[in-house]
Amino acid sequence: MRKILIFIAAFMTIGFGSNALAVEADVLGGVSIHGFISQGFLMSHEYNYLSHNSRTGSFEYNEMGINFSKQVADKLRIGVQIFSRDLGNVANNKVTIDWAYADYKWQDWLGIRAGKLKMPVGIFNETRDIDMLRTCIVMPQSLYPELMRDVSIALNGVGLYGYVPIGPAGSLDYVGIVGSMGIDNESGVEKYMNSTLTGTPLAMNGDIDADTAITGRIKWNTPLSGLGLSANMLKFKAVMPLFYDTGNPLTSFSTAMEMDQMIYGIGVEYIWENLSLAGEYRISDVDSTLFGTTTNKKAENYYVMASYRFNDWFELGSYYSISYADKDDRYGDNVVETATRKDHSAWQKDLALSARFDINSNWIFKVEGHKVNGTSNVLAVDNTDRSEKDWYYGAAKLTFSF
Amino acid sequence: MKLKRLMRIIIIGLGLLVTIAGTVSAVTAGDVKIIANKNVPASSISSDMLKEIFLGKKNTWDNGMSINYVTLDSGETHNDFLKTYLQKSDAQFNNYWKKQVFTGQGQMPKAFNSDKAMIDFVAGTNGAIGYVSSTADTGSVKTITVK
Numbered sequence: 001m002r003k004i005l006i007f008i009a010a011f012m013t014i015g016f017g018s019n020a021l022a023v024e025a026d027v028l029g030g031v032s033i034h035g036f037i038s039q040g041f042l043m044s045h046e047y048n049y050l051s052h053n054s055r056t057g058s059f060e061y062n063e064m065g066i067n068f069s070k071q072v073a074d075k076l077r078i079g080v081q082i083f084s085r086d087l088g089n090v091a092n093n094k095v096t097i098d099w100a101y102a103d104y105k106w107q108d109w110l111g112i113r114a115g116k117l118k119m120p121v122g123i124f125n126e127t128r129d130i131d132m133l134r135t136c137i138v139m140p141q142s143l144y145p146e147l148m149r150d151v152s153i154a155l156n157g158v159g160l161y162g163y164v165p166i167g168p169a170g171s172l173d174y175v176g177i178v179g180s181m182g183i184d185n186e187s188g189v190e191k192y193m194n195s196t197l198t199g200t201p202l203a204m205n206g207d208i209d210a211d212t213a214i215t216g217r218i219k220w221n222t223p224l225s226g227l228g229l230s231a232n233m234l235k236f237k238a239v240m241p242l243f244y245d246t247g248n249p250l251t252s253f254s255t256a257m258e259m260d261q262m263i264y265g266i267g268v269e270y271i272w273e274n275l276s277l278a279g280e281y282r283i284s285d286v287d288s289t290l291f292g293t294t295t296n297k298k299a300e301n302y303y304v305m306a307s308y309r310f311n312d313w314f315e316l317g318s319y320y321s322i323s324y325a326d327k328d329d330r331y332g333d334n335v336v337e338t339a340t341r342k343d344h345s346a347w348q349k350d351l352a353l354s355a356r357f358d359i360n361s362n363w364i365f366k367v368e369g370h371k372v373n374g375t376s377n378v379l380a381v382d383n384t385d386r387s388e389k390d391w392y393y394g395a396a397k398l399t400f401s402f
Numbered sequence: 403m404k405l406k407r408l409m410r411i412i413i414i415g416l417g418l419l420v421t422i423a424g425t426v427s428a429v430t431a432g433d434v435k436i437i438a439n440k441n442v443p444a445s446s447i448s449s450d451m452l453k454e455i456f457l458g459k460k461n462t463w464d465n466g467m468s469i470n471y472v473t474l475d476s477g478e479t480h481n482d483f484l485k486t487y488l489q490k491s492d493a494q495f496n497n498y499w500k501k502q503v504f505t506g507q508g509q510m511p512k513a514f515n516s517d518k519a520m521i522d523f524v525a526g527t528n529g530a531i532g533y534v535s536s537t538a539d540t541g542s543v544k545t546i547t548v549k
Contacts, residue, residue: 032510034503069509074468075461079506099506108460118505126505133501163459165450171459225489274491309493358493401500 035066036401038131044393047375048382050138050146051088054393061395062086063129065098077103085129087146088382090188098129099154109162113177117159120175120217121152121234122280123267128153135276135307135317136354137368137395141377142301142323143265143282147188152234152263155179155213170223176216181236183208191381193240198380205243205254210236226271234263242290258289274309283327300327307354315356323348325376344389347374364399433536434483436546437524442531443467446547452487455531457498458508463529470530472523475513479535487548 040061044054051058062085069079083098085091101115118126127133128144139146157179164172183189190204197203213236220229240257265282281302288295301324307317324330324347332343354368370393375386436452438444443465447455454460455471462468474480476492484490490498502508514520517538524530525542534540 032503034500036504065504067504067506069503069506071509077509081504081506101506103506105461108454108462127501130500130504133497133504163454165454171454173459271490271494276494309491312493315493361496 029070030072031068031070033066033068034402035064036130036132036399037064038062038397038399040131040137040395040397042393042395044391046388046391047378047386047393048088049378049391049393052382053088058088060086060088061397062093063131065129067098075105077105079103083129087188090147090186090191092186094184094186096184107162109164111161113159113161114157116154116156117177117179118154119152119177119215119234121215121232121263122265122282123230123269123278125152131366131397131399132364132401135315135356135366136305136319136352137366137397138352138370140280140303140305140319140321140352141350142303142321142348143280145192145377147192147379150183150187150189151181155181155215157212168223171221173219173221174217176214178212178214181210181213181238183210183238192379195379195381197242201245201247202242203245204240206241208238208240210238212236228269230267230269232265232267234261236261255290260287260289261285276307277305279304297325298327300324300330313358315358317352317354317356319350319352321348321350321352323376340385340387341380342375342387342389344374345376345378345386348376348378349373362400362402364401365397366399367394367396369394434479434486434533435536435538435540436531436533436548437521437540437543438532438546439470439524439527439530440544441467441528442544442546444546445544446549448549449487452548453489456488456511458502458511467529470527472512472514472520472530472532474517474520474533475515479517479533483533 039059041057041059042051042054042061043057048054051060063083065081065083067079067081069077071077078101080100081098082095084093084095086093097116099116099118101113101117103111103113105111120126122143124134124139124144128139128149131137155177157177159175159177161175166172185204185207189208193204213234215234217230217232222229238259238261240259242255242257243252244255245252262285263282265280267280268278270277279302284299284301286297288297301322303319303321305317305319307315309315326346329335329346332346335341335343335346337343349372351371352368354366357365359365372391372393373389375389378386380386443463451460455469456473460469481492484492484495488495499508499510503510512523514523517534520532520534521538521540521543524532531546
């Protein structure tokens with residue numbers, strides 16, 4: 001708690017003191033400083049969602065970050081971003097290093113980065129924590145699940161990137177990274193995994209140990225101005241320690257599940273004047289091995305999103321996000337129904353409507369509502385009864401950035 | 403039920419805001435002059451290259467000199483430049499650069515609040531390129547033609 005208070009105090013001193021500081025790199029020895037702080041409010045009908053207590057309204061929903069960067073030579077830049085977030089009873093404003101790296105841009109078509117690098121898994125993954133860069137408050141949970149953020153957020157490693165014009169066919173942007181993943185159980189991963197294990201004798205029993213991961217994205221900026229098509233992937237192996245509780249301390253034991261996961265997706269973005277459109281499709285293909293038996297599951301996720309900026313201060317957006325826990329069981333035929341769990345736990349379809357108000361260049365206020373059908377991402381650990389198919393939630397958020 | 407009613411009120415309110423907001427925006431077109439430091443090894447560039455420069459994708463001139471691109475911070479000339487050459491609004495341009503900044507992939511270009519300040523900087527900085535209104539006195543810099 002003390003660390004976070006110090007972090008906030010420092011942030012306030014720098015951030016609220018002067019927004020001009022954000023661009024005054026010249027007076028700070030060439031160091032640029034930028035930051036943001038978002039405070040949100042979540043409220044839901046029927047289920048606790050994202051936050052464990054959202055049914056009664058939850059302010060445990062924030063993100064804050066501050067970054068420092070410097071162009072140390074013509075082609076060499078270094079930087080670091082410190083980040084903290086809270087989401088219900090996870091994350092809890094633990095201060096982390098979000099990214100930190102040295103970036104050597106040798107040519108326009110080839111640069112190299114080393115350090116902690118954000119993963120390019122999807123169009124918005126690298127900016128998912130930065131509220132002021134989009135219209136919606138809650139990202140489509142089909143592709144950007146908040147509790148599983150740590151599994152796809154950053155790698156400690158090296159990456160290559162570049163920009164390649166391809167004549168009349170447009171241009172290509174690419175990035176590829178190889179490195180190790182640091183998954184913090186307290187970030188939400190443990191809660192999410194334990195929720196999926198509810199009803200079994202298994203529970204997580206320590207940190208996930210992830211092997212070397214590889215990730216990348218290529219984007220084709222088409223000759224049609226504003227239209228971009230992209231493809232991305234992430235591959236990694238991990239071992240998840242588990243505890244098998246037989247109900248008898250003498251016979252209960254520790255074990256582990258090995259996971260071999262491949263995520264691949266495609267995306268499309270189109271910007272025409274004040275209209276922005278985006279859509280993504282992703283398959284998460286995971287082989288899980290427990291007690292010598294391997295099972296395969298492919299989750300299917302996609303969304304379409306649109307936003308329109310009417311003027312300097314007002315923007316309206318909407319998305320429709322769909323997730324299927326198992327693409328081979330979209331209608332929940334294989335779900336073992338109980339009094340508290342129904343076939344609709346096989347899917348979740350979320351229709352969102354968002355409004356964004358740019359109060360000035362530093363302050364943004366947003367409000368949004370969601371109408372949801374299905375419960376595949378509704379956590380058992382926060383909801384003892386998940387029998388209701390249709391439900392609602394809403395969010396509001398105030399963001400300051402400089 | 404209360405939440406449903408609240409959402410209905412929000413949706414109706416947003417509809418009203420859309421109606422009001424749609425009546426407010428207006429942009430007037432104007433001429434923009436692209437300027438560069440006199441040692442920049444080009445007198446004309448393609449519109450694609452200009453876009454690459456101001457989106458931070460192209461960082462060196464053909465002779466290896468670093469490109470130092472600068473912008474105006476607001477105004478009609480700024481908006482016209484963004485719309486004509488980058489096909490972006492001011493908000494979209496700012497968002498693009500904020501994305502670079504907050505992912506560590508780039509630094510915001512230096513911005514000036516007047517043509518004179520822009521011209522003075524470009525005139526005194528190797529490899530610099532910027533833009534000003536067509537009526538500005540650009541005797542101390544090179545004017546670049548966009549093909």
